[in-house]
Amino acid sequence: MVRLWRTPLDLDAVQRPRGKVFFIPARCKGCELCITYCPKNALALSDKLNEKGYHLPEFADPDACVACGLCEMICPEFAVYVEEVTEEAKSDE
């Protein structure tokens, strides 16, 4: 949780966005850009390998993700994307 120096007036109204990261393992080449530049450190390198032998990233900290989409934009392989998790979807689970 971010520490605030004053409580914002609309703290109750504003919802922190949540995201879910999806991977396409066959395309990943293990460059680790998504892991390095995730501002919330939600991704980590896993032990799993894909068919080409590259270590895949994993969605290690789902609670940290704010669906900023930086991993999706910085992935050179079109192998990562983010979907924002809405309130309805969360209540379905």
Next chain:
Amino acid sequence: MTQLAQREIAETHPRDVLLRQDRLPHIWCPGCGLGIALNCFLGALMKSGLDLKKVAVVSGIGCAGRVAGYINLDSFHTTHGRAIPFATGLKLANPELKVVVFSGDGDLIAIGGNHFIHAARRNMDITVICVNNFNYGMTGGQLGPTTPTTAFTTTSPYGNREHPFNIPYLAAGSGAVYVARWTTLHVRRLERSMIEALQKKGFALVEVISPCPTLYGRRNKMPTGVEEMEYYRRKSVIRHGADPRDVEIRYEGEIVVGKFVDVEKPTFIDLLPNDNR
């Protein structure tokens, strides 16, 4: 946990509608910035509001020349250095098209250098995206016209003894109406700049500084894509409206990024007599 991991695996990507999926994964090395530049370009195309049926992408030869083969639009892979003349012909034959040249520094600035300056001088209404990775990547990492002085490449094992081209200055001096430079780390700004360049009337240039870890980075103490991106993060300075004369890239020096030129000027087609348009 395994079940959760299973659910995170997908088959298609949101950008796949503009990609030739049968050709993926692409041939670029792990950590290469070309995929990021292409990703930003596809994002810019989607957000620019252009009619994608009237967009044509032209590439030359080289690693960046592969882009035309991956985009699922009207795309053309032309001979070495001749992407801009091909695009000029395309635009003059069908002025309704939005013609984009997506190529590398070796193709546009070295072999196609003369075409580049003359298209900028004429103010041809094309958008040029020049991916600069400081060397000839596809042929084995040779010294190119944009290699910084004292940098090491395959053909300059004791350090480069030449002065590099300053691409924004070259374009601005030749008469380009829009000149911007970003690195592949500045993904959002790069995408916004590409949207502006696509919507600009006239010769618009976006230079993308991109890592080449396999060939350039490995010889210059940055052997992975992450390390090269880290160099951009430490050394890039955003300076909008900077004089293009001052934005030369020196070896291990700072990289000035931003939008340098944005002016209005009649294009080549505007200056044609009415019955020739």
